Amino acid sequence: MGARAARPLQGTEGRRLRLRAAQERHGQDPEDRVAKARRSVTSPEWTHTSAAQQVRFGRGRVTGVGKLVHEIGSRRVLLVTTAGRLDSDDGHRIVKALGRALVSTYAGARSHVPTGVVEEAMRQSRRDGVDSVVSFGGGSCADLGKAVCYFTEQEQGTPGSSYLDRPALLHVSIPTTYSGAELTPFFGMTDEHTRRKADAGGPTVAPIATIHDPELTLSTPARVSAETGMSALAHCVECAYSPRRTPEAEAIALAGVERIAEALPAVVDDPADIDARTRMLAGAVLGGRCLLNASMGVQQRLAQLLGGRAGIPHGLANAVILPHAIRLSLDTLPRELATVGAALGDAADPAGAVEALLGRLGLPTRLSDCGVDDDDIEAVARQAESGPDVAHDPRPVSEADARAILESAF
Incomplete structure (x- = not known):
């Protein structure tokens, strides 16, 4: 496979411009899509159903x-x-x-x-x-x-x-x-x-x-703990801005973000710390409750498809994709994502806060470092638009959007 062409634009601004270009190629003004998405992000009507568990x-x-x-x-x-x-x-x-x-x-x-x-x-x-x-x-x-x-x-x-x-x-x-x-x-x-x-x-x-x-x-390796802990964090973050979230779900999600952001580094620093393990497992329960209480979106869909296609662990895929999925929704959900960022310690840059946490945990930040190649990116982008999770995203997500997220994470 040939080398990927160099990109002149790097960093957050470059990623945003690539996302915008992808949206325009799809045939719709991104500003119009954002406006429509804002009108449908939340609803005064909701139904909460719990499993007998x-x-x-x-x-x-x-x-x-x-x-x-x-x-x-x-x-x-x-x-x-x-x-x-x-x-x-x-x-x-x-x-x-x-x-x-x-x-x-x-x-x-x-x-x-x-x-x-x-x-x-x-x-x-x-x-x-x-x-x-x-x-x-x-x-x-x-x-x-x-x-x-x-x-x-x-x-x-x-x-x-x-x-x-x-x-x-x-x-x-x-x-x-x-x-x-x-x-x-x-x-x-x-x-x-x-x-x-x-x-x-x-x-x-x-x-x-x-x-x-x-x-x-306690016997779970630090790397697996870090990956699955980031998966729990991703569930909480997506729940916090899901259009199908309930008031209960939003409260659980933000509590989970804060708890996981505190406990997970402590677990990785000392895997034998039972107190840190206890706090982190409680945060993971909140992450699981988020999966029950609100529909997941494009980030979860892409992580799932990458797991099946490239064999990348689900938690690691969630971790690497999460900041890029956040950036896709920044214009649509500034208040919700600022709240998430505050729980992570940086209200102004929630995606950057996630990337900083990845670095703190010693996890990769690029899909290219996780065994994913160009063919995987193309295959997953084509499959992503048809998934039910994407339909539940707070803004319309096209194949071009999915590809842009994957390219940015690559």
Whole structure:
């Protein structure tokens, strides 16, 4: 592949001009688009629906998982995890706590949830006649657990139509990272042949309970903690300016931004600091609640597509794209983003505050440093416009906009 042409304009001003040029190429005056977007950013009408879900938070609470599955009526549990987590001290504690209820273990969870892995886990679930799932690990473990629940509903012909319906399989999720996937009613999975990552889910797919035990995050490497922590921050930031946010969601989002910005550097500086881990995990819960309470936008869509296409970790993709997605919306949402910036410590430059945090955490700031190439940029830009997340963005997002964000982040 040939070298990319040099760009004479650099920095924030250059990025803004490239975004504007992309918008004009798409055939609409960007000023007109901004004006229309401003009129539709917020609405006095909103609906808030919560999943029937219990969050158990605290140090050492994982030892109560056996009692929890008994309380919700589970008798035949499928444990979904990775081989490394299963063989860890924490994994042994969970297996012991589940006792006789544990009848099946699937330890093949992989990043981005390949469809082949889902099929394997489904075959095992059917074979062993399970009535519930316990997922233990990062976001991919939680998503795999939700995928098993979702496809079991589809096979049985009993997909839930509301949060009041009983799931075909009950799901208890135990996170070890800060992704927030354990709290949501949807999941992502990747077609290994097309390298396309897509979402699925439904009202009854959200885990019925979670155990957020900060002690379980102590073994998570600092780099993974930084990446998934930035993913939690991205969820909060997008929620803070989502056109579908509720007053509750906005309050949760801003609290999450402030908490994560304080706790995450402390976790990376000293991964054994249990107090910092506890504060950060609480921030991640707020990030997960943001995913539940407001629709995500272009930033989340691009991160998802990059994960499926280039294999970049979802948290890292979120981290690198976030400041560029913020800049796309600066003209549309000056008040909302100034509030976000204030929570990050810089009301005048929220995108710059995110970039400073990335540097503080030692994370890459360019997609080109994450294994992404020119072909990936083109493929993801073409796919982005059709996604439901983009339709929920506070301003109209075209293929040209998506490409401009990706080019800027490259």
